[in-house]
Structure formats: structure tokens, C-alpha cells
Amino acid sequence: MLDQLKATVDRRRDPRQGGLGGRLDLRSGMNRRWTPRIIVLSGLVLALLCDAFVAHMLSVNYRETYRTTEAANGDLARALEEYMLRNIQGVEVLLSTTIDSLARNPSLLTPGNPALINELQQRVAPYPVANAIVVLDAAGNLLGDSLGNGGPGRERSFADRAYYQVQRDDPGRGLFIDVPVASRVRSKLVIAVSRAYLTPDGRFGGVVFVPLDYENLRQFFLSLNVGQRGTVTLYRDDGTILLRTPNADEFAGRDVRSNRLFTRHLPQAPSGSFEGSGMTDGTSRSISYRRVAGMPLVVTVARDPVEYLAGWKNNALYYSVIAAGLNLLIVGFGLGLARQWRLREDSEQALRDNFEQHQLVTENVPALIVHVGADGYIRYANRVAREWYAQPSAEASRRIDDYIDPSRAAEVRRKVDAALAGRTAAGEEKVAFPDGSERWCQTIRVPDRGQDGTVRGYFVLSVDITERKRIEDELRQAQKMEAIGQLAGGIAHDSNNMLAATLGNLDLLLDALPATESSSRSLVERAIEAAERVADLNRRLLAFARKQTLRPQITDVNQLVSGMTTILQRTLGETIEIEVAQDPMLWRCLIDPTELQNALLNLALNARDAMAGSGRLTITTANAVLDQPLDDGDERVTPGDYVTITVSDMGAGMPPEVARRAFEPFFTTKEFGKGSGLGLSMVYGFARQSGGTVVIASRVAEGTRVTLYLPSAGPGASDRPPAGAARLSRPETGERILVVEDNPLVGAMASTMLSSMGYRPVVVTNPTSAIAELERPEPIALLLTDILLPGGVTGVDLARQARRRWPELPILFMSGFADPSLVPDEFRATTTLLAKPFRLGQLSEAIVSTLAGTKVN
Secondary structure: OHHHHHHHHHHHHOOOOOOOOOOOOOOOOOOOOHHHHHHHHHHHHHHHHHHHHHHHHHHHHHHHHHHHHHHHHHHHHHHHHHHHHHHHHHHHHHHHHHHHHHHHOHHHOOOOOHHHHHHHHHHHOOOOOOOOOEEEEOOOEEEEEOOOOOOOOOOOEOOOOHHHHHHHHOHHHOOEEOOOEEOOOOOOEEEEEEEEEEOOOOOEEEEEEEEEEHHHHHHHHHHOOOOOOOEEEEEEOOOEEEEEEOOOHHHOOOEOOOOHHHHHHHHHOOEEEEEEEOOOOOOEEEEEEEEOOOOOEEEEEEEOHHHHOHHHHHHHHHHHHHHHHHHHHHHHHHHHHHHHHHHHHHHHHHHHHHHHHHHHHHHHOOOEEEEEEOOOEEEEEOHHHHHHOOOOOOOOOOEHHHHOOHHHHHHHHHHHHHHHOOOOEEEEEEEEOOOOOEEEEEEEEEEEEOOOOOEEEEEEEEEEOHHHHHHHHHHHHHHHHHHHHHHHHHHHHHHHHHHHHHHHHHHHHHHHOOOOOHHHHHHHHHHHHHHHHHHHHHHHHHHHOOOOOOOOEEEOHHHHHHHHHHHHHHHHOOOEEEEEEOOOOOOEEEEOHHHHHHHHHHHHHHHHHHOOOOEEEEEEEEEEEEOOOEEOOOOEEOOEEEEEEEEEOOOOOOOHHHHOOOOOOOOOOOOOOOOOOOHHHHHHHHHHHOOOEEEEEEEOOOEEEEEEEEEEEEOOOOOOOOOOOOOOOOOOOOOEEEEEOOOHHHHHHHHHHHHHHOOEEEEEOOHHHHHHHHOOOOOOOEEEEEOOOHHHOOHHHHHHHHHHHOOOOOEEEEEOOOOHHHOOHHHHOOOEEEEOOOOHHHHHHHHHHHHHOOOOO
16 A cells, blocks of 8 residues: 555654664773774774875876877877868869859759769869769759769659758758768768758758768778777767767767767867766767768767776786785675665665555546545545645645545445445546536445555545546537438338329329419419428428438529629628729630639638738639649649639638648637638539549748639530429420339329320339340330338349340439438439429430430439
8 A cells, every 4th residue: 555655664764773783882892802803993093094105195196197199099089080081172172163164054954964074073083082072953852963963763752851952941051060960872871961042032952962982981080090999989069969880870960969078078178088878878088079070970980997096907907906905805895784775775775665666657648536435524635636736745644535525425425335345346437626627427335455455545536537428419410410311311202202292183184274374373383382482391301311412403603703802891891991903805614603602712711810800802713724634632633624712811821730720620729619621612512523623822921822723614614504394395206104112102293294195104222123024025214213112122223233235325323412422433424413393394404415325414
């Protein structure tokens, strides 16, 4: 138990406890043995004098050894500085002259230019330290190098390299030396030394860099004699390790700017020596450092004391042997005493570590943990418990009853009594805590038993499951809404079947009434109008059930935008200025105009919020011809003719990382409660569903531009007149049309309609009867089938069977669900979906077009 463990540690810490760690009484027996004590004390004095002499000699020898080592380190660091200075200066001259040449001959800066490659080869030849020289453009793409890369088929991008990004972000920084990276041309490590070159107008033009052979430089460092445990390190002046030998290459690229070398010594002097600890083993070494003059480099040479003090240690061993005999008894006594103290310290440390580990777990677990004694007092409460119970600390000991809600006292008391009786009690409970929060908790109370089985109290573990409960409630609500949606869809489907019969018969009645019967025709037309309103209500129900898709029609976008200007102005307010720029030769679109209006309204509201309620909103329409596929990040938009609608604002704009996620559902940068994150995603879904896309361009403090790409319907397109009771005429009639409909009213209505058009209908109620009719000798001119049929075989299954046996048979689908996705892909090119309820003219148009081999859109 945590409290008992702490008490044990406290007892072990109590200095009043006896044992081996107690205070030794050296005074006992001194009165009886004065002479041995004087001899021992005399020996100790003599031993101390000898030790002092030996220590003095060793100290003098040590200082001399250290000075010699420091001088050797300094000489080697100076030689290493000169080596790096000579090589890097050559590389810097190569980079500077190459950049000057490129500035004089900008025509060389084309990908794979043979003249550029030849120029680079000539310039790198006098510099054996440089393996190659490489030129990148402003986007980080390879223009060419002295190895011949950069031509067709050898394109590469270096935009992810640190030296490119550093030079791009700060073109005026000058020379930059990168950490070792794997070469993309050769399978080896290189260190890139780079400079940026600028265009004549002072903009960043690209990067020229020389890849130094890392292995050659490493072998040179290894050749330096610093002993087996010594190190030679090359740093960049910002504290980044570039190269370290002999056996720590894994440190290349590590940032050690917090090292004493960079925080203390280099700011004081460009060269010097100091004692420092190694990064790999923590061993103290003698380190000499030098900043390479005029270069962003620092070199260090470090020798391990184990090696450079080897001779000194031999002397120390020699002199120590002389004093060892005199000190043997004292050392033995000290070792024995130290061992006893060490054992005691180890035992106490183990107890402390055990206690700290338990406390670390209980304090950081995201659950309430409380230990209550049998007397009802709280022995321990973790951090979560103190937060929930609004207690600043765990110092005060209080009864658990002080924190129990009186309204729940009886319920809690039953569970506490069960725990004190030795039974585990668990369950879910809703509790109001003193911190002001009401939480659903999964709580378990476990008895605390002693070694003898006595219950000394109990533990309480309580996990906050409020979020899980909320998600469960939302899931139940979502399931409820899904069930309502299915019910609405089913009602709308059945209602459409009834309306199909109603509207069809009303059309037939209206067709049969003579023009002179104006009163009767008026009654029929009002009945048709009422039925169409019911059909519109069904469409709304299907939309709620997600079984109703877009209703595209040929639309004049300019007219639609102009018509929305007044609505937008009233919606956005007088502080928003609306500017409209329209292409007078704008093509028309096949889209759902209502959804386009909603999309424009969503974009305008987003623009208003981005401009904080004041500014200028610009809506521009134009024609666009895509010669190549447009990749919007989700899927590719095919080339073709498109109408573009661009909504621009003067708002705060978005950084790239936000703009990339702008179309994600539920992603919003607005404050909580001021945006659902669905506006732009609905616009994107409408554009993709219409066959186009949406492209967003934005810069911080410069505004946002959103462009809708919608497929063009051509400049000469016009609206198709709505189908009413008028029928289309055909030169030939009398064909047999097979109608498959399980609803007898709809089947009878369809039969009557077809008969009135001059066809010979054959009505069946199931696929089996339909196949039997198709097998008869007298041919069937067209199959008109409902999609949802009883018996487990759908109209699509029937169509597939018929298409396999009679490939040339025209097929027309009908359904109370006006969803084109019900029609499989293999039928969409030649087959039309006739949505119930349909009018006489719609049925006539669909049949005429299907028999003629053209699809009705």
C-alpha cells in the first residue's frame, strides 16, 4: 500500500533506528589500550606524510603531462584548421566563380543544357577536392552537374535537401555547409557546400553546391593520431556535428549548440583548450578547439586521459605501492565501513525508488484513485482525485463522507459496506464533483486486505466515461435518424407508386377530354397540380433519406449570378461591396441551379467572415478550356470545356497548411459554435458530383480566391421544355412493350398510357413471367421494368438476364427512388431511369428516345 510504503521509508530514514548504520562508539576500550592507539595514530601521521609527498610528486608530474598534451592538441587543431581552410576556400572560390559565370551567361540555366554541363566540368577540373559541382533552379530541380546529369530522363528534385531550403529562405547568407547525406547520384555520403545565386532583379535564382566526399574526409580525420580513445570532430558554427571520428558517425547532423564549447568557450575566444565530457561515454577529455578563419566551421581535437595519462599512472602506481603497505589497514577498515553504509543506502534507495514508481503511476494515470482506511479517513488521493474534489494538496486527512453527495449517501454507503466486507463493488454512476463538473464514471471499489486477511480499508478506482456516454447517445440518435430516413424513403417510394397511377390516369383523362370541356379540364389540371405538389414533397422526403440526387438542367450562369446579387447584398450587409464581372459570351452549364445558388451563398458567407464583416467581394464568370487533366488533390478532372465561377475576397487569407484542408468535412478555423466546417465541403461535393471541381488559392493577409469549374453545355444549348401531357409522335406504332410492375394500379395505368400512344402493352408482375413473355415467338420491342420487384430478383437482375439472351433489346427502368445510381454502370450509356410519378409526355419521350437508340438525360 502506498501509505504503508511511505511510512516504511520514513522509518528507515529515522536516525533513531539502530542497526549497522548506527553511530559507532570508538571510545570503548581506549582507556585499556593507550599504547596501541598511540602507535596507530603515529602510523597514521607517518602514512599521511608519505601520502602527502606522493601526492605532491604526482601533482607536479600530472600538470606537466597535461601541458604537454594540451600543446599537442593545439598543434593538431591548428593543422586541421589549415587543412579545412585550404580545402573549403578552394570550394568557395569554385562556387563564387561558377555563380559569376552563370550571372554573365543566364542562357546556360536550362535543364540538361550541354553548354552548362561542359562549363561545370571545366570549372571543377582544377579543384581535386571537389567531386562535382551541381546547379539547381529556384524550385530545387536539377539543371545540370559536372557528372553529366540533368538531361532528359535524369531529372531530379533536391527541394527536400536542407542546403536548398536554407539558401532559398536566406539567399544572402553566403556559404552553407550541410550535414552528410546520401548522394542521389552515387551511392555514398557527401557533404554539400552551397551558395545561392540571384537573378538580375535580385530574386532567388537557385543553388550551386559542391558535394565533398565524406569518406575521404573521414579517412583523413582517422589518420590523425589522437589515440584509440581520442576524437576529432568537425562542427558547423551553429553547433551541428558534420563529422566525428573514429567511431561516432551516428552523431553526424546532431545539434549540440547547448554544449559548453558553443555556450561558453567559443563566444570568449576563437581558439583554446578546456576539459569536457564526451557525448558517447561521458568520459572527461582534454579538448582543443579552433574556429576555421572566415568559414562557418569549428574543429576540435580531444584526447582521453586514459591514454595521455598512461605514463603518469605508471608513476602513480609505483609511488602508491610504497604507501600501500602503510595504508592497508586503514583502507581495509574504510572499505568495510563503506560497504556497510553502501548496503544501507542501497536498501533505502530501493525503498524510495519503489515508492516513487508507484507514486508516478498513480499520479499520472487518467483516473481517480483513492485509498480509504477502515475508519473512513482518506489515506491517499492521486492528482485526478484532488482535481475532481477541488483540493489543492493531499496534506490534510479528511473523511470520505465529507465528499459524498447527501442525495447519494445511501447508495454509496451500500457499496462501501460491501468493500469493507471483503467484496468488490463495481458499476457506472453519475456524480456531481466539487470542481463543478458532473461526470459519468465507471467505478470499482476493491478491499484492502492485510497479510492476515483483515480488511484494512478499500481502494476506489473511477474512470471518467462521460465522453463515451455522449458518443453512445449520439450513436443512438444517428441510428434513430437513419431509421426515420429509411421510413421516409419507404413512404415516399410507395407514395410515388400511387402518384404514378394517379398522374398517369389524370393525364389520360385530360387527353381524352375535348377542348370544349373547359370546366372538366380545369378540374383535372388542378388535380394534376395537387398530385405534382405531393410528388415534390416526396422528392424532399427522398432527399432527406439520401435517395434523391441532383436535378441538373441547362442553366445560364450569368443570369443566375445576376439574379443572386440582390439576395447576396441583403445577406452580407451594406458593409460588404459586391462586384460582378461576367463574360458576355459565357457558355451554359448542365447543373442543378438550386445547388449552385447554395454553393455561391456558402462561398459568400465564408468570404464575409474572412473579411470581418467589411470589404469587397468579387464574383467573376469566364470560360475555360483545360488541355490537360486538372489534379485537384482528390481525383483528376478530365480535359474539356468548363465554365468557371470565381469568388474572391480581401480577407485575412489562409496559410498553405490550412488551405490544403479547407474542403475537409468538419474542418474549420472559426471559433467554437460559429462554424460547422461543412460549408466548403458541401461546395466541393456539389462541384465533384456535377462533373467539375473547386480550386482554392489563398495567401495570408492577401485574401482568398475560390474557383468553381463546371462542365460546359456549349454556347448554343437551351433549356429542354418540361414534359407534360404532350406526347411525342413516331412514324411507326403498334410495337409490343413488356411492362414489369408488381403494383397493379401502376401496371394498369402504364398499360392504358401505352395503349393510348398506339403501342401494344403486355403487363406482368414478376421476372419469371417477363422471361416467359420474351421467349414467345412474337417479338418484344422494349422492356419497361420497375427496379424493385418482389421475390428476390430485381429489375436490374431481369435486365441482365434479358441483355445476355437478347443483346439488342431496348431496356427502360422506372423506380419510385429517383436515384440514377440505382442503374448499374453497364446500362447507363444506353438506358434511362424513369422516375415515378411520371407524366404521359415523360413516358412518351422516354419510350421514343429508347426505341430510337438515344438516351434521355
